[in-house]
Amino acid sequence: MKVFVIGATGVLGREAVPLLRAAGHEVGVLDRRTTSLFDAGQLARAFAGYDAVINLATRIPLSAKAVLASAWAENNRIRTLGGAAVVEAARLAGVGRIVQEGISFVYADGGDRELDENAPLAPVGHIASSVQAQHNVLAHPGGVFLRIGLLLGGEAQSPPVLVGDGWMNVVHPGDAAAAAIAVLDAPPGIYNVGTPVRKRDLGITRLPALLGRFAASFEVFSRSQRVVSTKLTEATGWRPRR
Numbered sequence: 117m118k119v120f121v122i123g124a125t126g127v128l129g130r131e132a133v134p135l136l137r138a139a140g141h142e143v144g145v146l147d148r149r150t151t152s153l154f155d156a157g158q159l160a161r162a163f164a165g166y167d168a169v170i171n172l173a174t175r176i177p178l179s180a181k182a183v184l185a186s187a188w189a190e191n192n193r194i195r196t197l198g199g200a201a202v203v204e205a206a207r208l209a210g211v212g213r214i215v216q217e218g219i220s221f222v223y224a225d226g227g228d229r230e231l232d233e234n235a236p237l238a239p240v241g242h243i244a245s246s247v248q249a250q251h252n253v254l255a256h257p258g259g260v261f262l263r264i265g266l267l268l269g270g271e272a273q274s275p276p277v278l279v280g281d282g283w284m285n286v287v288h289p290g291d292a293a294a295a296a297i298a299v300l301d302a303p304p305g306i307y308n309v310g311t312p313v314r315k316r317d318l319g320i321t322r323l324p325a326l327l328g329r330f331a332a333s334f335e336v337f338s339r340s341q342r343v344v345s346t347k348l349t350e351a352t353g354w355r356p357r358r
Contacts, residue, residue: 117300120144120163120211122153122202123172127271128217131293132172139297146173153198159205168213170296171202171253192245199249203256213260213304215296216253218246220263220285220308225339227282232344233263233306243336250306260299264292265310265343268318269358278315282340285310286318288358298352307348311356312341 119136123129124145136143144166151158153173163169175191199216206214223231224238239247246263253259265285272289287295287310295309348354 117168118142118144118166119300120146120166120169121172122146122169123174123217126172126174127267127289128172128293128296131270131290132170132296135290135293135297141297153194154201156201156204156208159201160208163205163209163211166209166211168215168258168300169202169206169211170215170300171199172217172293172296173198174217192242195245195249196252199252203252203259206256211258213258213300214253214256215260215262215299216249217292217296218249218261218263219243220265220310220341220343221336221339222246222263223339223341223343225282226342227340228342230312230342230344231308233308233347235343238339240335254304254306257304259304260302261306262292262295262299263306263308263343264295265308267292278318278320279335279338280340281314281316283312283342284315284318284337285312285341285343287311287356291354291356291358294357295348295352295354298348298354302348302351307351308343308345309348309354310343310345312343 119141124133151162173194175194221243222237222239224236250261253261265287267289268286270289292309
């Protein structure tokens with residue numbers, strides 16, 4: 117299969133490209149010097165002749181500025197306007213499959229309940245752009261949206277704190293990249309990616325739940341999200357290796 121990867125130099129892209137090549141796929145990547153993520157016409161020309169597009173582009177703020185809503189503006193723009201341009205370009209170029217990265221933090225607090233892809237969402241603040249990206253890609257008949265858990269390991273930067281003692285969905289970047297490749301042949305739709313673990317077992321500083329409710333930037337990390345990836349495993353055989 118000919119697969120075009122957007123975000124090839126990011127945490128997930130650096131894992132995905134060699135996995136694709138090892139599986140025998142022909143890989144193309146976005147050259148930002150000649151092609152804008154926000155220009156559907158330029159993207160369509162780049163996508164010509166490709167069977168699938170995997171969009172892993174993000175701009176996650178890693179410094180202390182991450183607590184500011186303004187620091188997420190470019191990431192939101194990439195997921196919403198960029199994601200919409202990718203879908204339109206794929207339509208123009210006749211690409212049959214689009215895989216779009218997203219996050220599982222959009223789920224509402226579920227306590228100890230297992231959360232599948234039909235569980236209620238609570239997309240507030242900077243995580244709301246992930247839901248818009250989902251709507252964009254599912255408008256394509258071959259669209260797949262991945263709700264990926266907290267990236268731990270590899271080159272991922274874990275958050276400095278978690279709030280409370282509930283559940284968190286986590287995944288190694290290599291396993292998340294493998295999921296993006298596995299769904300190239302899966303039915304279109306939404307798939308959770310990760311493994312639920314108790315926050316106390318993650319080795320990350322935890323704050324009292326009450327404190328987290330007073331900090332909007334930490335609110336998502338105060339939720340208990342026991343997200344399960346049963347649908348992905350049943351559709352593709354994917355399982356986390358790390």
